Amino acid sequence: MTTQDVLVIVGPTASTLRKIDTAAIGFGKRAAALLSGEFDLLLLGPLAAEAAPQFIPFGVRKIYTLDHADLADYTAEAYTGAVVHFAKEKNYRFLSCTATSASRDFFPRVAARMDIPMASDVLEIDQMNGDQAQLIRAVFVGNLLATVSISGPQVLATCRASKFEASTEGITSKSPIEAIELASALACADKKFISITEQASDRPDLTEAEVIVSGGRGTRGTEGFQILEQLADQLDAAIGCTRAVVDSGWMPNEMQVGQTGKNVAPKLYFAVAISGAIQHLAGMRSSKTVVAINKDPEAPIFEIADLGLVADMFEAVPQLVKALHAEN
């Protein structure tokens, strides 16, 4: 018999509390409120136990941590096994996590193993009851919204990190933490993790930053990004870019904002020398304030910009840095 309870999954867990984690909690709380159900958290991976205390102030019913030798390096197969091991007998009504490159990789496997229908990249939960959930999603490169109805006693869903938040305000209850033991193997013998190349950076992560400075093809590569870095330094901003910039080898793939890159919604987004292809807009159109600097007055980016400046970035951005510096 399915409960009206919600499980939020974080995995792999990081040592710090990230925006993607609080978004997952906000998403789970919204579902639990609509269902009048309880809400548990499952933290996966080698940092789960270390990170768990940071999740206590959100007032969930229970925090479970699950670590296992096979979760040390991320693989979809092992993370699927861990979630299914934990969730299969528990009959949660709603199982969810934030859409990331990991959850997009392993969560559909969980859906297939448990035979539960799934909704991806949810922007809002419209309504939910015992056997019907209505969720709102973006489709067609973010140009349309679709209301999707999912029937059945259980639903899996991932949410957009930019659309949900959780606060600890007014919460006095303290969530107990329980470590789940799991003896059986989780890894797939036919897959071997080899390495991950991460570029060290002093800047905030794209998905965490309050301010993002992004550049497009018009930056002409290193020359332009050196100028953008001065602006980013001044504003403690993350650096982002378009697909064309990554394709040209000017920036690594993890800096890409857009349909196939990261989805961001900072307080302030600078689109510099970016024309504004719909695939890029899909990744940043929820930003609170968009500033566009482009020398082409016809560039589509100006249609969604709150503040626009028709100018050559090589002149305008150094002037902006100077003006901001002078006034600060």
Next chain:
Amino acid sequence: MKILVTIKRTPHRDARMRIAADGKSLDTADVPFEINPFDEIAVEEALRVKEAGQAEEVVVVTVGIEAARDQLLAALAMGADRAILISTDAVAQDEPLDSLQIAKTLAAVIQSEKPGLVIMGKLAIDDENWQIAPMVAELAGWPQAAFASKLEVADDGKTARVTREVDAGLEQVELTLPALITTDLRINEPRYASLPGIMKAKRKPLEVISLEEFGPLSEMGGIGESRVHTVSYQALPPKEKGILVDSAAELAAILKERKLV
């Protein structure tokens, strides 16, 4: 080795989609369709593996309406050897199959075709569900490497090394075949079909199998009922028109005034 590539018929990438008068469907009357761009990249990748001498046959498959023949023909024109259309009117009857139903159908195709490698696009640009490929890998009991930007099949055809584009950077994994990979944008640039390719495509085998009569699928328990339905579409809320400033100094002043910096 045989490579199976799945393709989806999707509205052209540059088409502006309009909501139909009923608010529940899309007006596709004047919309051209094409192979989902990520699936086109998957076809290209399969052809490259074959051209490198590591596969003998590239089979393309789609689950959809009769009109999806056009997209199969386009893949055959690019160089695929054979095509399978698992036909269903479900889409036309306004009851599209959900991701798990399609994944179960494709898992049955794997069961009957026994490929050594399945290559799929990482997402479909219409519904953007990002779901079917990992579901298929799970149902087949196979390892997967999603969001591949590089694929190297070992000379003995037993393993493949894949570079994956993930949130943190680039990840490398090694898969023992059979396995499933999904293609990201940077893995290749798909070729255009040549005129002789287009002529030849018409003579290549294109098998149409009715979903309801697809034996391997019923042996695996069928696909059940669709549990995911789109009930309505909405346009994006209109964005307030922004303002154009004349200089960087003015921009700095406004940012400061609005307390954005």
